[in-house]
Amino acid sequence: MSATHQTTSKPRKTLGSLLHLKQQDRIGWIGLGQMGYYMARNLQGHLSSRSLTMNVWNRSPAKSAKMHNHGARESKTLEDLVANSNIIFTSLANDAAVEEIYEILIDLAGQVDHSIIFVETSTIYPALATKLKERIAVMPQHTYLQCPVFGRPSVAKAAKLIWVTSGDEKAIKKLCLYFTTMSKSIIHLKTTDVARACSFKLIGNFFVVGTMELLAEGLTLAEKADVDQEHVLKFIEAFFPTPSWTEYSKKMIQGKGPSSSSSKDKSSSKGKYKEPGFSVELGLKDVGHMRQLALDTGASLPTADLAYNHLMAVKEQGKGDQDWSTMIGSLRIATPPSSARPSSEISAGLYNNSDNNNNSSNKTEDGLESRRVSEDVDSETDTRSEKTARPPAYESN
CATH class of the missing domain: 3.40.50.720 (NAD(P)-binding Rossmann-like Domain)
Structure with missing residues (x-):
């Protein structure tokens, strides 16, 4: 600016x-x-x-x-x-x-x-x-x-x-x-202590992005299990009747593609559907701050690690200006074979499946845990995982 x-x-x-x-x-x-x-x-x-x-x-x-x-x-x-x-x-x-x-x-x-x-x-x-x-x-x-x-x-x-x-x-x-x-x-x-308010805001935003990560995973599971997402939405509205749950669920379900009412918007943007709201770019900034705060305080935010990688995947698709609820798009990609785990697992080191017991864990430069990928994992996925696993450090002048 x-x-x-x-x-x-x-x-x-x-x-x-x-x-x-x-x-x-x-x-x-x-x-x-x-x-x-x-x-x-x-x-x-x-x-x-x-x-x-x-x-x-x-x-x-x-x-x-x-x-x-x-x-x-x-x-x-x-x-x-x-x-x-x-x-x-x-x-x-x-x-x-x-x-x-x-x-x-x-x-x-x-x-x-x-x-x-x-x-x-x-x-x-x-x-x-x-x-x-x-x-x-x-x-x-x-x-x-x-x-x-x-x-x-x-x-x-x-x-x-x-x-x-x-x-x-x-x-x-x-x-x-x-x-x-x-x-x-x-x-x-x-x-x-004005820093406390900043930390408070990042913690609050963590609950928001954590909710989105949970919804994105659950709605994707419903989709792949051939469960009607509209029925899942009715369940969410009845069991979790809070604005954040219902609003983001609707955005993620509707985000599968523009509705007929938005066809004009689609044509005006050369087929690119853009949801208004908090952008993926700003989401990456906030989640990056959360992860940095976790590192600075000795806390652990594995959910934020997953969300960061999913947001980064959406950004790399050229959708950095879209609403950050479009993070679900990175989960809708066809599930890779069991031998090739998604980058979110590699960067956060959250899973310890029996198929991967021989993987050794190590530390990246910023302290986030990662696991070595088996030899049959595509090297490009490994490289991207290493890049997205690092939260952008705050640089003071």
Whole structure:
């Protein structure tokens, strides 16, 4: 994500004479992706009811223009947004985007004569949140909160997110009213350790991806055993009547191919069916963070290892932009012979079948267990397994 092209080359001159912000809250919002847009729109709806507005900035100006239609003020540059905001929310795609944007924000924050509360809502690795808080703490007039959210874009649109808070308690209490305009519940971790909120979010997302892995395996088994998946769905709705189970089950069953109602979408994308929602690429980022956190803490996440490999297989099919529930596609591939185990087994070392008792276990560079494959396993499968078994390490600058 590139933000520098929207800023001036000499921000210190741009911010040389700033208006002193009064006590009244002036909210800025950075990042209008699938989640950020709906969150910002709901917050702006609350502000509009009080005859207030907020400043918005996005890398793609078109998204900011849409928010302008809802009453928001479009900031052309980050300098302008910082100069006119004393509360700034950020909702960004990944660690690299967060680090890039905050590099600019921290520089600009050092030049203003008003205090700013930064509210970071993205899913990032704990070490990055700690790093940002420490950098902002050098300027005691400013505050950094780590407040990730749970929910898909449709949940964000309905203002039913689950909000998680960490950081300065006084600042959190001040902003709770704004949080409620975007969520159905708030979980206060009651800690100033902002890394805890990041770990909490990764644990929550692990339950989500673990559920998807379980559903993908079960629905694939039903399909291969010639059991009507619609009947399985009815069972899930009756026995596990929770939104995550029912929603992802429906997506996986419907994901076998586009329905007749989506034929127009199919033709417009040259036959490629794309489900809206949380993408495979973002899923790989989150699951990679989970696995890294497990390594850093000495925990074991074999389910995440399986899910990572299945998501990677879908990405390698050129479907990285599709909804991450399409991970089931990698399980629908014809079952290989018993002598050639799938890459998920090889990377995670989860199975110890009697046919493979002679396999010896070893450790990869990052500590994840793997097992040697018998000589008749295709070498390409072995190579791919070794690659996908390694979680992407968090790189701090």
